[in-house]
Amino acid sequence: MQKSLRIGQILYTNVLPVYFYFQQERFEDQIEFIRQVPATLNQAMARGEIDLGPISSFSYAEHASRYVALADLSVSANGRVGSLFLFSKKPIEQLNGAKIALTNTSATTVNLLKIILSKFYDYEISYVTQEPILADMLREADAALLIGDDAIQAVRRGGDLHVYDLGELWHQFTGYSMTFAIWAVRKEVLAEQSELLAEVHNSFLASKRKTRENPAPLIDYVHTHFGGDKQEWAQYFQGLQHDFGDVQRIGLLYYYRCAAELGLLPAPATVDLWQAGGRQTNTTLTR
Structure with missing residues (x-):
């Protein structure tokens, strides 16, 4: 029933x-x-x-x-979120023309990233969608987007990647929550x-x-x-x-x-x- x-x-x-x-x-x-x-x-x-x-x-x-x-x-969040991260092999200022792997668990955040990189950076990006496994995502992509506990655990493991909080980027460019x-x-x-x-x-x-x-x-x-x-x-x-x-x-x-x-x-x-x-x-x- x-x-x-x-x-x-x-x-x-x-x-x-x-x-x-x-x-x-x-x-x-x-x-x-x-x-x-x-x-x-x-x-x-x-x-x-x-x-x-x-x-x-x-x-x-x-x-x-x-x-x-x-x-x-x-x-x-009105600024930093702490669980929505772009992990990049190079600084975000060098991502124009890059290939970025997107987690398949999100809708809002993947489109938030597209807005930030297109509207505020004026970048042309190639996107692919994958399972949220950072090592696999970065095998062929220049950067990868993870959300939620997947993102928290990836940051906790550390590494030499450039890491960007999307809530923080959004607030920096717009002043909005x-x-x-x-x-x-x-x-x-x-x-x-x-x-x-x-x-x-x-x-x-x-x-x-x-x-x-x-x-x-x-x-x-x-x-x-x-x-x-x-x-x-x-x-x-x-x-x-x-x-x-x-x-x-x-x-x-x-x-x-x-x-x-x-x-x-x-x-x-x-x-x-x-x-x-x-x-x-x-x-x-x-x-």
Whole structure:
């Protein structure tokens, strides 16, 4: 029997603050978590195989007419992210005409890289998409893009490559925050499960608040399960934003505008927000 809500969860540590204190026992047999990498969750959402979850913000734009974003939830950063890296054999200033391998787990970040290198550096780049194994990606390419825990582990291993944080590059060129994922829900689910959806949404928000107030248990958890230094994990989560306020929305809408200018999207997207009580608002770029 299918449960009432099928909820996606990205298989990366960057979403854990929203899930860490989620009170799953409250919902008994009403919800099911489906854990996948971003690109796979994007596809599952588009096929109607999950009802809500953190999908790539680029995928939201591709299906904006079918989705609504849950208010005040995202994976964003206003500068350095710490888990979205371009690994290059040579400085970024020498990458014009290069071949770059892209991870097959991402949608937002691969297009963010294309925007940065095309719009801000005016480069012509040849792209290939591969499994996120850095050594294999760099066998024939000049640089490689990794995201999430794959990127964190690659940086931890070190090496003599040039490493660039895409959130940092975006902020340097635009001054904007960047939103990589937003919690989206399919519109038909709103009418069918609005009461349960409101409870789930509130539980996500409560988990986010509790993690922010007391991050130590989360830091201990990721240190135990993913290794690394506790202070490094603390800095990583401090740099991430899981809100979706004006700062995050404005930066995301500018990203959509840039993507449309380069033909990556057919047109700039807008973001419809939903929150408990059914209030829905539309966000457009005003500056």
